[in-house]
Amino acid sequence: MTRYILSRMRSTAVLAVVGLLVASLAAQAPTEYDFLIKGGRVIDPRNAIDGVRDVAIKDGRIAAVAANIAASRAMKAVDARGLVVTPGLIDLHVHVFPGEKLRDYAGGDWSVFPDGFTLRSCVTTVNDAGTSGWRNFPEFKRRIIDQSKTRVTAFLNIVGHGMGSGAIEQNADDMDGAMTANMALQHKGVVVGIKSAHYNGTDWKPYEQAVIAGTKAGIPVMIDFGGNVKAGRTLMDLFMTHLRPGDIFTHMYGGVRGEQDQTTKGPSAAMVAGRKKGIIFDVGHGGASFRYSAAIPMMKAGFLPDSISTDLHTSSMNSAMKDMLNLMSKFLAMGVSLPEVIRQSTWNPARQVALESLGHLSVGASADVAVLRVEKGRFGYADPVGGRLDGTQRLSCELTVRDGKVVYDLNGMIADPWNTLPANARGGDPKWDRTRGH
């Protein structure tokens, strides 16, 4: 009996040791991938992919995009069947430099913190469109750009003090192309363009100084053409005399700056000539810079946007604009195809600001990924002047991945049933999970 027990104990001990060995081997066996998104419809316009694929991620980069990658090859796999997998969305025009100043975008209460609006809309990169100028960009970088989970790049305002109300942004004495270029050159890859906005003067100084800065720093300029009509400045002169190919005109469907032909309501001769020259056209929807009476006739005439962007700030966030996915859905409702809408929100804006490592799912690219749901039903899309367009589809954000880590997960796709967790559970491995709270 004793011998039997002893031998039982011995064999149990041997089994336990073998079990431990197997377990530790399994724990140490390097899995090929950190994270795997299986079975979604991958739309990657830059690589001309539109089909069901698995997307594998390792060390923050896309490691493989293929028809069938076994779940066992990754630390964590999620099921994206029925969903759309795209590059992380890029919003070319936002205002994300909040602070204490009243009635001000730069360090003021008209800007918003990016992470509250971006990741939940599947946006992984935002480009701040001229909220800061060369004088306050370092503060913007320290407080916001370096602290956000969202990737934030910036256009420097040609006004040294950046975007503010009234006299601040109308002050032509504070528009210095050389100083602006110096700051841009100190932050290559973060400062990716120059902005001019809201100017009401009759001269061309902001545009001339912006182009001087952009030429010195080798980056594009983006123009909000402000009060051009009252000031007597024309779009044709802006495009043909002042801007360079690759420069960007935002608020393209605003309908108040000479964008439309008076008779046909399609694009004006200036818009057509600008596009021919290589000017880039951006939506910049904002609180008041988009209307169907401009967008629909211009699009019917073939004048589609190069980039869809929000112009996110406190006056647009709860208006007809709402967020990037609402705008993309609005363009679906206007008849643009889903792959084209994805292109206008990923690869096109990346290219416009020469961030060519972003906006696609090539092997080796930064693993910024959006997992979208195309909801079917009855939806309505408003514009800022009270118009509505009905639609049958709405995009929603299921999962957002930045640099290979999940940063937003609407329906708990990465989580397990709560009653299967060990007592000491702390969320997923930090190699792929960045959703854990503090």
Ligand SMILES: [Zn+2]
């Ligand atoms: Zn703006």
